[in-house]
Amino acid sequence: MNLAQEDRSWGALSDLPGHPMMWVLILTEVVTFGLLFLTFAIAGAVHHDLFAAGQAQLDPTLGGINTLVLITSGWLAALAVEARSVGRRGAARLLLGGAMALGIVFIAIKITEYITKAQAGIGLETDTFFTLYFLLTGFHLLHVLLGIVILVAVTFSDSLENLKTGTAFWHMVDLVWVVMYPLIYLIG
């Protein structure tokens, strides 16, 4: 197999930036989150009053701050790829460090939110709204954690291809939150 054939061995996935296997994972994740979003939206339409009451107990400002934190983290990750593409390895690592630090801030804010809910006696089994709230945001939080682990890995193994692969996952996590935030905290 020559180089050109090898480059196309993943078919259409070879057109995407980073390793094609990461895009298999990203596609699986967006389908999974998509189904969870639709479940939440339909449950919200069926139990409108319950969801309105549940949403009123959330803090949209905290969710908004977390959105700003995550999109800023995504921005730093995207700049890291640009820096690495011109050989500025040190700058790329610093930018990735900033992206990871903001990921940790996101987790800290989310855990604070969970603690506040627990103190108010709200948990996974309170009602359908909070079951889905904890399921969706908790599942996303696990992805943020995994994303940070991936960013740590590509900071040390920092080829341009690895950076594109690792940051693609991070941007997917960011993208999912951008839809999840208005769905859970704002609309109703």
Add this chain to the structure above:
Amino acid sequence: MTQTAARQVTRAWGLLVLLTLLSLGAGGSGWTGLAANALILTAAFAKGRWMLMDFLKLRRVPAGWQTLFLCWLGLVTVIPWAATALSLLRG
């Protein structure tokens, strides 16, 4: 760092921040209903599109991939709006 690409990424980030603040303002002002939902979800779609094109670099990939991801984004923003609209109209 390629200045043009970096500028494009930074411009996208600025727009994302602006739209997040707009959504937060609309949601926090107590303005509710179909129009408020439409504005907030349109902002979410626009944010997702900028992320796909400028952060994930889908601007440079074949149109089929762009269409696939934008369709996903469209579905997860339009269906929640429609579900809420049905619920509100039903009273």
